[in-house]
Amino acid sequence: MSSALKPLVLIVEDEPGIAEMLKYNLEKEGFRAVIAVNGEEAMLVTTEQSPNLILLDWMLPHLSGLEVCRQLRRAPKSKDIPIIMLTARGEESDRVRGLNSGADDYIVKPFSPSELVARVRAVLRRTSPALAEEVLRFADIVMDLASHRVRRDGHDIHLGPTEFRLLRHFMLHPGRVFSREQLLDLVWGHDVYVELRTVDVHIRRLRKALNEGGGEDPIRTVRSAGYAIDTKPS
Numbered sequence: 001m002s003s004a005l006k007p008l009v010l011i012v013e014d015e016p017g018i019a020e021m022l023k024y025n026l027e028k029e030g031f032r033a034v035i036a037v038n039g040e041e042a043m044l045v046t047t048e049q050s051p052n053l054i055l056l057d058w059m060l061p062h063l064s065g066l067e068v069c070r071q072l073r074r075a076p077k078s079k080d081i082p083i084i085m086l087t088a089r090g091e092e093s094d095r096v097r098g099l100n101s102g103a104d105d106y107i108v109k110p111f112s113p114s115e116l117v118a119r120v121r122a123v124l125r126r127t128s129p130a131l132a133e134e135v136l137r138f139a140d141i142v143m144d145l146a147s148h149r150v151r152r153d154g155h156d157i158h159l160g161p162t163e164f165r166l167l168r169h170f171m172l173h174p175g176r177v178f179s180r181e182q183l184l185d186l187v188w189g190h191d192v193y194v195e196l197r198t199v200d201v202h203i204r205r206l207r208k209a210l211n212e213g214g215g216e217d218p219i220r221t222v223r224s225a226g227y228a229i230d231t232k233p234s
């Protein structure tokens, strides 16, 4: 799996040993991970990198994990990002408060790396099923994210890396129309300078590859709005 396809986990933890251990184990299991050492940094990283999930330690300097959780839930950009709180053993009332403040789950320290990874996967599966899955399906198109294979109606489709990311993006949001600007931002990344018409070029390539074996064109062009993967209204 290329790195852009892996879910990004933000680790908010001030103890370097624990933060590095978490990062190491998540990366080993196919996630990307980034560390923030306090609440302020966590808010900043969240805004800039839109992580797919946040592991939030309860005990942080300055802003407590609980307060960070509340702030994340209030901010439009982060209100839907799943949060797992890391708490010390026995702090039952803390856990309840954590869940009340908007956390999706909590995990009690000390925990084993495999337990943690299992919880991360479980929360992702619940909150964003497509991210936890390794295989995406739309109509007769099957995308295996792990092996990087795309098949349509049982036949292999060969895509370049950009077309692969485009298709993945569409398949994660079937029926939703994305403008060229949005696609540039979401598929190419906002720090890359690419002309808008580049999007059209790659859409054309994606379309050609998908439709080579016949069958209906799954990419819908919405005039002056953008593109979507869609089935024709019947």
Ligand code: CA
Residues within 6 Å of the ligand: 013, 014, 015, 057, 058, 059, 060
């Ligand atoms: Ca801590």
